[in-house]
Amino acid sequence: MRSTLSYMTWPFIVTGAGLALAAFLGWEYHGTGSGALAFFLIAGILAVLEISLSFDNAIVNANKLKQMTPKWQRRFLTWGILIAVFGMRVIFPLLVVVIAAHLAPWEAIRLAATQPQEYSRIIHEAHLPIAAFGGSFLMLVALNYFFDEAKDVDWIKGVEAALRKLGEIRGMEVGFVLVCMLVIVGQLPAEKEHAFIIAAIWGVITYLLVDMLGHVLDRWGGAPQPADMARGGFGAFLYLEVLDASFSFDGVIGAFALTQNLFLIAIGLGIGAMYVRSMTVMLVERGTLAAFRYLEHGAFWSIFVLSILMFVQTLRPIPEVVTGLLGACFIGMAFLSSLAWRRRHPHG
Numbered sequence: 001m002r003s004t005l006s007y008m009t010w011p012f013i014v015t016g017a018g019l020a021l022a023a024f025l026g027w028e029y030h031g032t033g034s035g036a037l038a039f040f041l042i043a044g045i046l047a048v049l050e051i052s053l054s055f056d057n058a059i060v061n062a063n064k065l066k067q068m069t070p071k072w073q074r075r076f077l078t079w080g081i082l083i084a085v086f087g088m089r090v091i092f093p094l095l096v097v098v099i100a101a102h103l104a105p106w107e108a109i110r111l112a113a114t115q116p117q118e119y120s121r122i123i124h125e126a127h128l129p130i131a132a133f134g135g136s137f138l139m140l141v142a143l144n145y146f147f148d149e150a151k152d153v154d155w156i157k158g159v160e161a162a163l164r165k166l167g168e169i170r171g172m173e174v175g176f177v178l179v180c181m182l183v184i185v186g187q188l189p190a191e192k193e194h195a196f197i198i199a200a201i202w203g204v205i206t207y208l209l210v211d212m213l214g215h216v217l218d219r220w221g222g223a224p225q226p227a228d229m230a231r232g233g234f235g236a237f238l239y240l241e242v243l244d245a246s247f248s249f250d251g252v253i254g255a256f257a258l259t260q261n262l263f264l265i266a267i268g269l270g271i272g273a274m275y276v277r278s279m280t281v282m283l284v285e286r287g288t289l290a291a292f293r294y295l296e297h298g299a300f301w302s303i304f305v306l307s308i309l310m311f312v313q314t315l316r317p318i319p320e321v322v323t324g325l326l327g328a329c330f331i332g333m334a335f336l337s338s339l340a341w342r343r344r345h346p347h348g
Contacts, residue, residue, distance in 0.1 A: 007279075049269075061243075143163075309326070
């Protein structure tokens, strides 16, 4: 079995290159050693922020990845990292500014390079629809897990058993999200209601479209010729990329609290994304999810709490440290519960 350090070879390489690039960027911007050191430290903090906010993402990714064909596993871990680093950490913030400020892409890049404070202001003004979209999508991800009638292991037994019974009601998870949306809308100022509703509905539609595509590809998988495109292939790949994007919203927005420099944000969050991908591979190859009975449950409870916090963030700011700590608490408690179960059932 591979050692833990062997999984971290590429993350360590990217960390060294990324921190060096961050220091160089700081020197270019400020022309001083202190400026280079500041950029170096911020990049390191951003990487830690990304890892802390995305560990639950790694667990969910691993659960889906183990169902994928080896070819699509490799594609997720190669193409997927490019999409995760450059798509969500660079292109996504640029697209937000392009759409919100009605700018051409090259103009948005120029704004990020020359007027980072204005760029940050536009990003923060777009936070409401981003949080609404991410909240509705992630809530459906979590509820789909807990409402699954085929789920036969419960961690928080009374609650999870009740949720599984609710899954017998057709469309219950969508109805639950819609009710949450109505609760939030009732507390928003009138001028923000439209933006929230449209973005949240698009989150629901995106989830349903991705889920529908997965089922369609799953059916195709019964035929010999397109089996590589089955739900264990392209459908799962697409699902994971949309899921990764939704997880990334919080980290990208939170990063602007530390720096308004888009390029520094991309470096720091990109380093963190590499560790998340490596942790995903380690969880799959070592069978960690099977060994730790409740770890997956903790991840999905963390996702559910994150989705609620994203909705609440449309009403009032919530520090990223709160989001990260709550997610870590659920995963930590699930880990400890798994250890306790293994002690009671050594041959289970």
